[in-house]
Each structure stands twice: as structure tokens, then as C-alpha cells.
Amino acid sequence: MKRYDKHFKEEAVRLVVELGRSVATVAKELGIHENTLHKWVSQYKEHKENAFPGSGNLLPEDAETRRLKKMIADLQEENAILKKATAIFARHQK
Template identity: 55%
Template sequence: MSNRNKFTDDYKKEMVKLITELGKKPADVARDIGVTPTTIRRWVKQYSLHGEDAFPGKGNLRPADAEQRRLEKENKELKEEIAILKKAMGIFSRDVK
């Protein structure tokens, strides 16, 4: 069984606000909730980079990342379709003797 604490995204946001808005030290907040200061600093960094979408949850992607993944998949499929069509054109455009 895991000894790791599981914090909700709302809880993480509240801890970040303690630091960013109230000026508490990351080490003090970390000690109070039982995590390392590095963890708190990582939460602050994620929140500063991604805002409200910073903590999507385990196995979930931020909306921008989900859209990026969808577009990459679509691009790959289109490239495969183009390659198939090029091969078909080559076959049908040959001179039959």
C-alpha cells in the first residue's frame, strides 16, 4: 500500500495561494501538511505556468495537452492516408503493355 498522500487539485491550489498571496514560506507550508518543500515549489511552478488547469488529476491531461495530442494523432492519420493515395496513383498511372 502506498504511503503517499493524495491531495485534490483544490487543496493544492489553496496551498499555492498560501504562498503566493499570503507570503508564507514553502518550507513552512510543506512541514504543516507533511510533504517536502520541493513538492510545494513544484505546485507553485505548475500553477504559475498553467493557472487553473495546473492539476488535472492522475491520468488526465490539461485541455491544451489533450488538444495537442488529438491534433498529432489526426496529423499522423492524414500522413498515412496521403502515403496510401500516392501509392495508388503510382499503380493506376502506369502504362499497361
């Protein structure tokens, strides 16, 4: 699958959004599928300057979600360790 950089996507979207050109015309001129350009336009309209974060990068809200999920997993692991330790200490106190 061919990959396009952020600049290419932004320029393609700009031709449609700012200059009012049709998706079909721009897609044909750039040699990309119309559905691909429709998707890029939708992503741009939803995320504006955060659209097209690049390979391996996340949108800011996705990065925050990932960070919070990791924090929850870490806390759950710490909680499980503390429960086991409490059970061990309770057995030794009897």
C-alpha cells in the same frame, strides 16, 4: 508515490501565494516535501486555473497538441494509401 488531489494542491499553493506563508513552513505543516510545494507553486503561477488537471487529463494546450499530432499521423497514413493506390492504377493503365 503519494498522490494529492487538485483541491489539496490548490489549498497548499494558496497558503504560499495568497497568504504569503513560507514554502518551508507550509510544506512541514502539510507533511510534504518542500520541492513538491515549490513545483506546485510554479505550476500554478504558469497555468493558474488550469494547473493540476488531474490524473489522465491534459492541460488545454497539451490536449490540442495531442489532437493535432493525431491528425497529422492520420493524414500521413491516408497520403501513403493514396500513393500506393495511384501506383497500382498507373501500372494497370499501361
